[in-house]
Amino acid sequence: MAADRTILHCDCNGYYASVECLFRPELREVPMAVCGDPDSRHGIILAKNELAKRYGVVTAETIWQAKRKCPELTLVAPHHDAYSRISKQINEIYGQYTDRVEAFSIDESWLDVTGSLHLFGTGRQIADELRRRIREEIGVTISVGVSFNKVFAKLGSDYKKPDATTEITRENYRDILFPLPVRDMIFIGHRAAETLQKVGVKTIGDLAGTEMEKLTALLGKAGQTMWRYANGLDDAPVLRPDEQEAAKSIGNGITFAHNLETEQDVRAGILALADTVGRRLRRHKVKCTVVQLQIKDPDLKVISRQRSLERPTDLSGEIAREAMELLCEAWPKGKPIRMMSVTGAGLVGEGAAEQLNLFDSGEDRARRGQLEQALDAIEGRFGRGTVRRGSLLNSDIMSDRKRPGEDR
Ligand SMILES: [Mg+2]
Missing domain, CATH: 1.10.150.20 (5' to 3' exonuclease, C-terminal subdomain)
Structure with a gap:
């Protein structure tokens, strides 16, 4: 067995509130909360400082609920630019200990320090040093979990707050977790x-x-x-930023109730999968630059094909078209299909890297985008399956499918 990794999960304590206190130190002395819309009773608490926490103010409740617990609560509007800027500074400090820094959110990162233990000491020593440096150099406190995998490291950082290090080892994980x-x-x-x-x-x-x-x-x-x-068996790597980009994908697969054989069924299957992929891309406000198709025949033989797109898309119709072309190239007509998945990979942020395509009018694309968004909204209101698109209408292959596991 390979030697254990040493992984840190660093979590800033009450991040938004801590950053607000950096700019207005007087906020440290009063119970305060950062909230979406301070002028509305229905605004949501996004973060609170330690004093507000003592009154029982919790994240995600409404201002109205929080004020009932703590009438003198000071409310502050969020400053997202500052949160991003300071997050970057914090991650730069992490980066001085390893190139394997994976940001999980604006205020949480994993660090794999296995390769730098000989330079900086044990996992706990690095954790303690990071806590001190972030406190002194940035002015916010962090909690750090140290463990042999990412999941346990994250549980460790949650275990004791604020400004604490918790080590989860092979010896103590049962007792603690x-x-x-x-x-x-x-x-x-x-x-x-x-x-x-x-x-x-x-x-x-x-x-x-x-x-x-x-x-x-x-x-x-x-x-x-x-x-x-x-059971402590998580072996997911801590990814460098370039690896994170490459790993990002949104996909969906189905094992069919009966093998698909006719072109009509295959087309309906691809449309249904592309439909959910497109919907999820839009929900996450990203587009894909690569479409992947995977097919399994009844003997469980698998083929995988992918192609890069000329321009990023989040449109189900375009994803379906690409997937259909991949299928036609790689799969003999009429050969039965047992399982199929469609994935959008190489994700980019909304609008990023969009290139003008002279052969397709932008107006046309915008209209299709609006249509699909409208359909998403209807389904969001009335539930999945309310809207059946295109050739799905005349096919029942989806009706008794096995539910695919959530694949993200
Ligand atoms: Mg946090």
């Missing part, structure tokens, strides 16, 4: 936690001790991932 609720683990959302609760899985220890097959039956592939995480 197993009593925690499953909801504390990364990627376990409200819904999954509810599902787990129903079968008596309440803590991370419960999760680790449940048969993986049972979890898979309950939650699909995600169940298997959760089981691995709970």
Whole structure:
């Protein structure tokens, strides 16, 4: 077995509020919160300082709820530019200890320091030094988790706040993490936690001790991932920024209830997949520059094909067209298809790298974009499946499909 990695997860404490206090130190002395729209009772609390926390003010509640707990709460509008700027400075300090710095959000990053231990000391020493430096040089406090994988490092940084280091080792992880609720683990959302609760899985220890097959039956592939995480088997690498870009993709796959054979069925399958991919790209406000297609025949033989696009897209119709062309090139007509996935990769931010294409009128594209957004909105209101697009109307191949696991 390869030697364990040393991974840090660094999390700024009450980040937005801390940054506001940097510019207005007097805010440290009063209970204060950063909120979306300070003038509206319905504005949402985005962050609060330690004093406000003592009154029970919590993130994501409304101003109205927070004011009931703490009438003298000082409200501040957010300054997102400052949050980004200071986040960059903090990550630059992390970058002095390793090139493997993966930002998870504006105020959280993983660092893989395995390769630099001989230069800077143990994981804990590096964590303590980072806490001191960020406090002294930037003026905000961070909590750091140190562990042998990313999931446990993140649980470590959550474990003790503010301004603390928590080490999760192979020796102590059961004692420290197993009593925690499953909801504390990364990627376990409200819904999954509810599902787990129903079968008596309440803590991370419960999760680790449940048969993986049972979890898979309950939650699909995600169940298997959760089981691995709970047992300390997460082996995902800490990605450098260039690797993060390359790894980003949004995809969707289906194992069909019966093999697809006619061109009409295949086309309907691709449209349905491209439809969800496009919808998710738009929801995340990104476009893809690469379309990937994967197909499995009934003997489980797999082919994968991909192509780069002339310009980034988030339109389901364009993704479907590319996927269909890939299919025609790579798959003999009439050969049965058991499983198919369509993925948009090489993601770029909305509007980024968009090039003018002289052969397709921009107006035309805009209109299609508006149409698809409108359909998304309708489905958002009335639920999935309300809108059936194009040739999906006359096909029932999707009706009894297996639910694909959430693949992000
Ligand atoms: Mg934080």
